[in-house]
Amino acid sequence: MGGHFSSLLASDVAPGERVPVTVLTGFLGSGKTTLLNRLLRLPDLHGTAVIVNEFGAVGIDHDLIAQTTEGTILLANGCMCCAVRSDLVEALNRIAERTGPPLRQVLIETSGLVDPGPILRTLMADPGIRSRFELAGVACTVDAVLGMGTLDRHPESVRQVAVADRLLLTKTDLLEDAALLSPLVERLREINGLAQLHADRESQPQVLRDHIQARKSTHVAPTDTLFYRAQYAAGDMATDSTPQHRDGISTFVLVRDMPLPRDAFAAWLDMVIAMRGEDLLRVKGLVHQAEDPDRPLVIHGVQHLFHPPELLPAWPSADRRTRIVFITRGVDAQALGETLDVLVRRHLRRSPSTL
Numbered sequence: 317m318g319g320h321f322s323s324l325l326a327s328d329v330a331p332g333e334r335v336p337v338t339v340l341t342g343f344l345g346s347g348k349t350t351l352l353n354r355l356l357r358l359p360d361l362h363g364t365a366v367i368v369n370e371f372g373a374v375g376i377d378h379d380l381i382a383q384t385t386e387g388t389i390l391l392a393n394g395c396m397c398c399a400v401r402s403d404l405v406e407a408l409n410r411i412a413e414r415t416g417p418p419l420r421q422v423l424i425e426t427s428g429l430v431d432p433g434p435i436l437r438t439l440m441a442d443p444g445i446r447s448r449f450e451l452a453g454v455a456c457t458v459d460a461v462l463g464m465g466t467l468d469r470h471p472e473s474v475r476q477v478a479v480a481d482r483l484l485l486t487k488t489d490l491l492e493d494a495a496l497l498s499p500l501v502e503r504l505r506e507i508n509g510l511a512q513l514h515a516d517r518e519s520q521p522q523v524l525r526d527h528i529q530a531r532k533s534t535h536v537a538p539t540d541t542l543f544y545r546a547q548y549a550a551g552d553m554a555t556d557s558t559p560q561h562r563d564g565i566s567t568f569v570l571v572r573d574m575p576l577p578r579d580a581f582a583a584w585l586d587m588v589i590a591m592r593g594e595d596l597l598r599v600k601g602l603v604h605q606a607e608d609p610d611r612p613l614v615i616h617g618v619q620h621l622f623h624p625p626e627l628l629p630a631w632p633s634a635d636r637r638t639r640i641v642f643i644t645r646g647v648d649a650q651a652l653g654e655t656l657d658v659l660v661r662r663h664l665r666r667s668p669s670t671l
């Protein structure tokens with residue numbers, strides 16, 4: 317075993333007490349800073365660090381953020397898209413090493429123009445960062461009035477939506493008629509049917525607070541709901557779902573009833589990552605491993621980087637099928653499934669006792 321996923325599987329990294337990091341993205345002017353300010357006015361945010369990333373050498377976003385919460389640290393560290401790795405790593409290390417109240421969670425506000433992919437990669441790839449921090453998820457603001465036009469004109473805004481766990485519709489108060497929202501909601505669902513959509517402006521700061529405070533170790537239930545949402549995204553999951561295409565992005569779910577031999581599954585995922593890593597915008601799944609049938613393996617990746625996979629103590633529901641959700645750019649769902657089947661068959665010919 318030599319690929320990216322296999323090495324993670326072999327390293328057996330324990331989740332531990334890592335600090336959750338949430339990325340807040342959203343196109344220019346979509347309301348990130350406004351939401352952040354409303355968040356910072358809520359109680360119970362002690363130990364929250366906020367990293368603001370701005371486009372251009374002289375940013376003003378950090379001046380627009382009210383520093384109202386005790387124990388909140390604000391860092392402004394320049395342009396995320398061209399210096400993402402060193403700046404972000406440096407900012408996180410600085411936060412982790414400072415003295416003072418314990419750090420409980422981090423929120424990174426990205427510049428409105430960036431594709432959040434490199435930021436997520438940095439969070440997942442840097443060994444020093446990974447040992448201290450865990451990616452809690454991505455929240456994305458979408459302007460209820462201008463969102464549709466932005467998605468039409470700016471591919472980076474599509475990518476922001478595609479990688480989000482939560483989509484927060486802003487400026488709904490400016491809509492004359494709530495029905496005007498439906499085409500945008502439909503479009504967002506086509507790009508990313510997995511994300512939770514929050515259109516209620518009032519509750520959005522609380523939604524974001526709950527999200528940034530959630531630790532992965534407490535995520536058993538959300539992992540389960542992920543698949544209900546996936547079902548919504550991809551229709552019937554009895555077999556592999558038909559890809560939903562929009563904006564060059566397709567979403568599908570790969571489903572397998574039979575337990576998968578661990579080595580065959582890891583070899584397949586290594587191969588998929590090596591060949592199509594750049595096009596895997598988001599991969600999330602529960603895997604039924606033949607060698608450990610009672611504990612599902614949770615996999616979670618962004619492009620060619622995956623989190624260390626984690627074993628859940630038990631299946632979150634009676635459904636024990638392997639279900640992997642893919643949000644990709646142009647990856648052929650059928651070919652992906654067939655390759656997995658070939659590798660599993662080959663493995664079983666060599667080691668028939670696995671099942």
Ligand SMILES: Nc1nc2c(ncn2[C@@H]2O[C@H](COP(=O)(O)OP(=O)(O)OP(=O)(O)O)[C@@H](O)[C@H]2O)c(=O)[nH]1
Nearest residue numbers: 343344345346347348349350351428486487488490
């Ligand atoms: N009416 C209304 N205005 C909003 C809402 N959210 C943001 N705005 C306004 O929209 C404008 C842009 O909001 P910001 O919060 O600065 O947006 P941003 O995403 O941080 O913008 P960038 O930093 O340029 O990427 C500001 O004038 C806000 O007052 C909302 O929910 N309702």
